[in-house]
Amino acid sequence: MKAVRVRNLSFSYNGVDILRDVSFEVEEGEFIAVLGPNGAGKSTLLKCISGIVECNGVEIFEKPRQSYSREELARLIAYVPQKSIPSFMTVFDTVLLGRKPHMGLTPTENDLKTVRDVLEILGLKRFALKRTNQLSGGELQKVVIARALAQEPKILLMDEPTNNLDLKSQLEVMKIAERFADNGGTSIVVMHDVNLALRFAKRFIFMKEGKIKADGNFRIVKPDLFEEIYGVTVEIERVNGIPVVVPLETVRPDDV
Ligand SMILES: Nc1ncnc2c1ncn2[C@@H]1O[C@H](COP(=O)(O)OP(=O)(O)OP(=O)(O)O)[C@@H](O)[C@H]1O
Ligand SMILES: [Mg+2]
Numbered sequence: 001m002k003a004v005r006v007r008n009l010s011f012s013y014n015g016v017d018i019l020r021d022v023s024f025e026v027e028e029g030e031f032i033a034v035l036g037p038n039g040a041g042k043s044t045l046l047k048c049i050s051g052i053v054e055c056n057g058v059e060i061f062e063k064p065r066q067s068y069s070r071e072e073l074a075r076l077i078a079y080v081p082q083k084s085i086p087s088f089m090t091v092f093d094t095v096l097l098g099r100k101p102h103m104g105l106t107p108t109e110n111d112l113k114t115v116r117d118v119l120e121i122l123g124l125k126r127f128a129l130k131r132t133n134q135l136s137g138g139e140l141q142k143v144v145i146a147r148a149l150a151q152e153p154k155i156l157l158m159d160e161p162t163n164n165l166d167l168k169s170q171l172e173v174m175k176i177a178e179r180f181a182d183n184g185g186t187s188i189v190v191m192h193d194v195n196l197a198l199r200f201a202k203r204f205i206f207m208k209e210g211k212i213k214a215d216g217n218f219r220i221v222k223p224d225l226f227e228e229i230y231g232v233t234v235e236i237e238r239v240n241g242i243p244v245v246v247p248l249e250t251v252r253p254d255d256v
Contacts (some may be wrong), residue, residue, distance in 0.1 A: 002062055003028045003186040004049055005157050008158050011048055011059035016042045020210040022057075026188065028154075031181035034190045034199035036207035036232060042190040043082050045207070046157045049188070050079040053153070060155070074101035077150035082159040082190075084140055086133035091124055094132050098150030098184075118146045137164035145173060155186045162191065174200040194221070194245050216241055 005015045011019040026032060048055045051065055052071055053113050058065040060076060068076070070254045078098070086206040087094070093202040095118060099111040107115075119125050122142045127135065132143055148156060156177065170193075177187040178200050191197050197204060198218055206214040210227050214220045221243055226234040233248045 001028050001072045002026065003030070004188070005059045005062065006045075006049065007059070009045075009048060009055060011044060011053070011055050011156060015046075015241040018210050019048065022207075022210070024188055024205060024212060024214055024215055028186055029181055029184050030203060031178055031187040031201050031204045032189070032205060033201035034188060034193060034205045034207065035192065035197060035229075036213075040207040042207055042209040043159050045081065046159050046188070046190060048078050049155075050157055068203070071101055074151065074153075076153055077155045077157060078151040078153035080144050080156075080161050082163070084144045086131075086135065086140055088133060090129050090131055090133050090136070091146075092119070092256050093129040094143055095124075095146045098147040101151065114150050114152065116248065118149045120173075121149070122146045136168060138169060141165060142169065142173075143177070149180075150174070153185070155188070156180050157188050159190045160192065161189060162193065162196065172194060198243050198245070216223040221245065 002025050005022050009019055009022040010017065012100065018183060022045065029072070034045065036042055044053070047053045049058055049122065060068065065073070081192055092115060095115045096107060096256065099107060099114060101113055122145060122147055123140055127139060132140055135143065141161065145158070147160055149160070158177065163174050165173060177189055181187045189201065198221060203217055204214070204220060204231050205212055206225060213229060214225055223234050223236060228234050235246045235248060237244050237246060
């Protein structure tokens with residue numbers, strides 16, 4: 001079953017083209033990293049898939065995204081934005097919001113247990129009663145990821161989820177995305193750290209100027225690609241069989 005199909009998606013803000021004829025298909029159980037320069041359209045692509053911005057050309061489980069109600073979509077897709085805004089709500093209540101698409105008026109014991117479980121997974125238990133506007137940047141980022149997991153979606157879209165996180169937490173979040181896909185979910189994660197992506201994701205989509213320039217497994221990760229996408233010369237080494245990209249210098253500084 002195809003979890004996501006994006007077909008000839010073009011999108012513009014105020015007449016300015018942001019995504020140009022983007023097409024790709026994602027099978028259930030895939031873990032994809034989306035990479036590319038600032039302004040390439042990565043966040044816009046996630047917003048189109050999730051329905052935060054209106055667009056044609058997106059199918060979720062082989063039906064047009066528009067054919068689902070907001071509630072139905074919220075049971076299928078969780079979205080972690082690039083920037084999160086804290087509030088006066090506690091961590092517990094914020095994560096409980098993730099249960100809303102599944103919940104009646106009041107949470108059941110199962111809803112509360114799900115919240116407790118994800119707080120445990122992300123090491124947030126001791127913050128449960130703290131307001132989110134009293135958290136550090138990384139703590140807040142984990143709360144937003146916890147809320148997405150509490151949603152128990154089929155598709156997990158995360159936009160630079162490792163921002164603000166320490167090294168150990170970065171690995172934990174990537175493992176969460178990996179486990180989510182191993183258990184039959186679909187993870188699509190926008191990220192800049194190509195080496196972290198190579199360590200965990202199975203497929204890589206490189207975007208530039210609103211277009212997909214490369215899409216495939218780690219074999220597409222070659223020095224020429226980094227010249228083309230970023231204008232940066234790199235060497236690719238292998239550590240324990242995993243490619244590691246080492247930037248050498250910025251070529252074409254005029255392009256920056
Ligand atoms: N609400 C908006 N209105 C107008 N233009 C926008 C809006 N949001 C984004 N853009 C523009 O769309 C382009 C793509 O933005 P997007 O946020 O998708 O890039 P990105 O690949 O996620 O970049 P980054 O790596 O910096 O997060 C940028 O040129 C940006 O200025
Ligand atoms: Mg972005």
